[in-house]
Amino acid sequence: MQTEGPLSKLLLAYQDPIQVYAEAGAHILHLNAQIGKMLRMESLGLWNCMACGEIFSSLFRMGCCKRCFFESPMAGDSILRPELSTAHLGQADRDLDYEARFQLQAHIVYLADSGGIKVGVTREAQRHTRWMDQGASRVRIIARTENRYEAGVIEVALKAGYSDKTSWRHMLGGMMTGINLKEEALRAFVLFPPEMKGFFVPDGEEIQLLYPAQGMPKVTSIKLADGNGFEGRLVGIRGQYLLLEGGRVFNVRAHEGAQVRWKLEG
Numbered sequence: 001m002q003t004e005g006p007l008s009k010l011l012l013a014y015q016d017p018i019q020v021y022a023e024a025g026a027h028i029l030h031l032n033a034q035i036g037k038m039l040r041m042e043s044l045g046l047w048n049c050m051a052c053g054e055i056f057s058s059l060f061r062m063g064c065c066k067r068c069f070f071e072s073p074m075a076g077d078s079i080l081r082p083e084l085s086t087a088h089l090g091q092a093d094r095d096l097d098y099e100a101r102f103q104l105q106a107h108i109v110y111l112a113d114s115g116g117i118k119v120g121v122t123r124e125a126q127r128h129t130r131w132m133d134q135g136a137s138r139v140r141i142i143a144r145t146e147n148r149y150e151a152g153v154i155e156v157a158l159k160a161g162y163s164d165k166t167s168w169r170h171m172l173g174g175m176m177t178g179i180n181l182k183e184e185a186l187r188a189f190v191l192f193p194p195e196m197k198g199f200f201v202p203d204g205e206e207i208q209l210l211y212p213a214q215g216m217p218k219v220t221s222i223k224l225a226d227g228n229g230f231e232g233r234l235v236g237i238r239g240q241y242l243l244l245e246g247g248r249v250f251n252v253r254a255h256e257g258a259q260v261r262w263k264l265e266g
């Protein structure tokens, strides 16, 4: 079959193994069913800004056109740096209504194992989505806060002992440290700022995530530029990456907004 539309991030359903869907124009593609089959994707050379929806020949950053990257609350400071949140003070960065809805809700701080232990922050309600998007192998909640700012302050302190980035090569390699996350949570607690220690969760949720993918030790990343594309047999999906035979990988999220044509076998 063939269909086209702007790429948006893969929809990952929290099951064992994780089920993966892609929106493609009027269709929702169930990608687990395509594993083992040929996949072709062609760039149409146009990009939809994820914030304003207008069409451009390229986007600036984070799936946004240049204006939205600097003006839309979808690309505000607190998105990538939770500690810069100000809605709890009643102060707007770009749009207080949007920011209050986003920031003033329960957040969690977690440790994730993807071949290295990293610290992260996310809204509690969307934690599974976040962990699956990152391709984490194991995750444990170590703090639960009332808003985004508090979680961000804890994360900043924990950066003294942990990375806040996933190594995508380790992640796609299917690596795990095997470190005991319950014990690691106690080590992390030592780094909590004194005024945030009350948010520590000693018995936080801990889960393992199973992706429809084998570890891929050596990978090269495919970039979609105007008028090009790729073709190959889909061998797995992990996080936001499509894994093709021969170690080629395609980061769907990094291409959000790109208008593409999908060609699927069968």
Ligand SMILES: [Zn+2]
Pocket (backbone or CB within 6 Å): 049, 050, 051, 052, 053, 054, 064, 065, 066, 067, 068, 069
């Ligand atoms: Zn825009």
